[in-house]
Amino acid sequence: MLGLMQEHPLLVSSLIEHAVAAHPGAGIVSRTVEGPVHRCTWRDVHRRSKQAANALTALGVRPGDRVATLAWNGYRHMELYFGVSGMGAVLHTLNPRLFPEQLEYIVNHAEDSVLCFDLSFVPLVEKLAPQLESVRAFVLMTDRAHMPESSIPGLLCYEDLLAAQSDDYAWPDLDERAAASLCYTSGTTGKPKGVLYSHRSTVLHAFGACTVDSLAVSRDDTALLVVPMFHVNAWSMPYAAAMSGARLVLPGPALDGASVYALLRDEQVTLALGVPTVWLMLLQHVSAAGLEPATELALRRVVIGGAAAPRSMAEAFERDFGAFVVHAWGMTETSPVGTVCNLLPEHRALPLEQRLQVQAKQGRAVFGVRLKLTDDEGRALPHDGQAAGHLKIRGPWVARAYYRDEGGPILDDEGWFDTGDVATIDPDGYMHITDRSKDVIKSGGEWISSIAIENAAMGHPLVAEAAVIGIAHPKWQERPLLLLVVKPGQVLERESVLHYLDGRVAKWWLPDDVLFVRELPHTATGKLLKTALREQFRDYRFADA
Ligand code: AMP
Secondary structure (H helix, E strand, O other): OOOOOOOOOOOHHHHHHHHHHHOOOOEEEEEOOOOOEEEEEHHHHHHHHHHHHHHHHHOOOOOOOEEEEEOOOOHHHHHHHHHHHHOOOEEEEOOOOOOHHHHHHHHHHHOEEEEEEOHHHHHHHHHHHHHOOOOOEEEEOOOHHHOOOOOOOOOEEHHHHHHOOOOOOOOOOOOOOOEEEEEEOOOOOOOOOEEEEEHHHHHHHHHHHHOOOOOOOOOOOEEEEOOOOOOHHHHOHHHHHHHHOOEEEEOOOOOOHHHHHHHHHHOOOOEEEEOHHHHHHHHHHHHHOOOOHHHHOOOOEEEEOOOOOOHHHHHHHHHHHOOEEEEEEEOHHHOOEEEEEOOOHHHOOOOHHHHHHHHOOOEEEOOOOEEEEEOOOOOEOOOOOOOOEEEEEEOOOOOOOOHHHOOOOOEOOOOOEEEEEEEEEOOOOOEEEEEEOOOOEEEOOEEEOHHHHHHHHHOOOOEEEEEEEEEEEOOOEEEEEEEEEEOOOOOOOHHHHHHHHEOOEOHHHOOOEEEEOOOOOEOOOOOEOHHHHHHHOOOOOOOOO
8 A cells, every 4th residue: 555645756956945945044155266255045046046057958958967067165056056956957066186187087977068167277177178078068157257368168157147047947847866966986996986866865865964863954053064065065065054054154265274264263153064184284273373262163063074083183173172073974975974973872971081982983874874794705794893894885875886887786686885994883883984995904814903093193292194004014914004294393203103002002003113204195085095105105114024
């Protein structure tokens, strides 16, 4: 027997329609590429996303066509988020931090028909344009006054396009399974692969992001999106804000410590989201400039994901900002929110030290996704907080294939996706990543967690950043090498680091050597680029090996 409830497709357009009905005057603050801070409301985003849909239709964009963006976090990007998906086309967010050759590959692979981009990327697009076979129209996301002389063929001005269109537009009634947006994995190994989100997965994922045991996004929040809108749809925040009415602060291109701090202060931000590397820059700025964030800011929660948030980071935010760190885990293939680390009632009374140990975990599965651990043979491992295994995930916002079936089937027989991460899960359901499976260090038949050593090293007061890689060892197979960046103007000795780590990690996990480097390489999404480090230290041998 079927239920007798109404059937309405879950569509991205329903989010913007809800925003304008429920919180039309809630604000969106953008620091623009052109310079000034721009302020608008959901009423404006609603009106202008409809003008954008009309403008794209006039350019010949049809349902299913891919419309690419190469843009920072800003209000015009928001308009395209809703306008492009709302009209049934596919929003393809490009990561400008990729190499030009990767961007060329991705645009051609996706067969993007229109490319909309910020002023910062004019030189990049000038270089790329001749190679972008499918792109029919290049749209610069600025006004007439800022249009440059450029070699880009037929370059169009976004504000001119919108001004020529009415805001009278009826969102089409799409199949909720239709594609809404496309995002390529960063592809540190092999070619980037496209993850194609549907309207349904996007709306369900936004529900998941808003729940209290997840990111708890609400009208009470002013949310600073340090996480870029070109990285897995800024972890759903544009959609979650439309759903909840949270006020949004979009930082544009300036993500250095001073700029982020100024926005946190000037806009009295309560919730900020980003990857650990940007928070490192912020914490360094605060300590170098002798600032007192706890008295100047209104920050209550910092969501950290994309890479492991070291315990020392949660401690610094708590101590200096009075802000609670919410650790979260996910990947492009999981839309991205998979787990979020909120406390259970019994944790609240714990001494800080023990509570921070809970917060260092990546958290519990959000309703909608399920997690399991397996050994190398695919046998299920217990959720006892001890057994480390391959982390698998399933759920309605997890990919079932890559775009154009790149890489072939990606699910096992029971529909689980192998994340490529190695983790433990404790009896309360807290998942703790110990490594990427490619990064674990295999020593004497056991696994050493590079992330655990990095986290411990990051707690040293003079350490700015840490990376651990496995180095071949004749007796143990592999042993850990610790690479450290020391805070500016500081000096650190190998012996004092090893002494500091002694007791903070298992004895047999202590690195066999410590090297000091000026900087560490990162991926386009701010993760440590361990493939490059392994390559750089390929010929390195420990003295006793
Ligand atoms: P991406 O698809 O580029 O977002 O990368 C996803 C990968 O980032 C995951 O598979 C993890 O290896 C890593 N990752 C994301 N969040 C975390 C986290 N909180 N702690 C550790 N690793 C993380």
